[in-house]
Amino acid sequence: MSTADAPQALPEEPFRHTTVPFTRTPGPDGSEITGQVDFSQVPRFAGPSTFAGLPRLSDVGEAQAGVIGIPFDSGVTFRPGARFGPDQIRAASRLLRPYHVELDAFPFARHQVADVGNLAVTPFGIDRAIAAMLAGLDEARERAGRLVVLGGDHTIAYPSIRSLARRHGPISVLHFDAHIDTFGPYFGAETHHGTPFRRAAEEGLLDPEGCMHIGIRGPLYGPHDLADDRGYGFETVHASEFSTTGLAGILERTRARLGDRPVYVSVDIDVLDPSFAPGTGTPEPGGLSSRELLYLVRGLAGLHVVGADVVEVSPAYDHADITSLAAAHLAYEFLSLWGR
DSSP: OOGGGSOOOOOOOOOOOOSOOEEEEEOTTSOEEEEEEOTTTSOGGGSOSSGGGOOBHHHHSOOSEEEEEEOOOTTOSSOOOGGGHHHHHHHHGGGOOSOBTTTTBOTTTSSOEEEEEEOOOOSSOHHHHHHHHHHHHHHHHHHHOEEEEEESSGGGHHHHHHHHHHHHSSBEEEEEOSSOOOOOOBTTBSOSTTOHHHHHHHTTOBOTTSEEEEEEOSOOSOHHHHHHHHHTTEEEEEGGGGGTTOHHHHHHHHHHHHTTSOEEEEEEGGGBOTTTOOSBSSOOSSOBOHHHHHHHHHTTTTSOEEEEEEEOBOGGGOSTTHHHHHHHHHHHHHHHHHTO
16 A cells, blocks of 8 residues: 555644533623523534523523423323423424524523423322422522423423412413313322313412413313313313414413413423424324414513423424424523513
């Protein structure tokens, strides 16, 4: 082999792997805010695996808003897989940018936002898992303020509401879903992903004057389901009403219902039509479009939203990350509401 054919040595350059180049901006009070990774220096596909490339809570110590995952799906009654939702939503969030055009907001520069990580809860025993979720959420709120909780199945809304009610008293719930989730026991289990709001209402955690479902559709077990639901204080906007009342009318009705109460917004991704969210455990035809849902969430600007969740993303049934992309943008909407 001639010298010309011999493999050439690579140029000698020092291996460059230093601290992650986060963006840093002065906050309203003059303190430094650590924002997203500077994606002009680090490609999105090579950056950290946090939500939107944000710092971990351990990097900044404390924050005013946070994203936390609860990879739990032992409460499902049909297709499993939502335990893999939080990490897939984070992966889909890498394309999110720092400026929200519709809300004219810089959600990661107005105050400190951090990725809290995932809560490690047992998949064996729902009651033990809920106790661990409650303890973990209480601790996270001490250091990270308002939280967007990434599920996981809808069971996680119950401990999240319990945690918030300890601070705010009875909570109004704005619930986007195909299903009412005030059902009763299933195979002897008092708590599962179809019961979080029933359990919360029975414990006096909900404000019955300010709770609302949006997007409900599909068959139920009987008229008693709706009667029970009304008894817990929920007003319902059925998915079919989007064809008659229209988006503006539904938003006006929603804002009037919630008023100035502390509100927890819970988004089951199956509120979207399966064409917009195939990757979920209990899909129902005839749902909302992504554009409709994002419009309604943005329309909550100015209300007293104290917490939120995005649940039931099951990546095994997703195609081209359609569902996890929608979920990532929803989490971004909540952070943007808080960062206006």
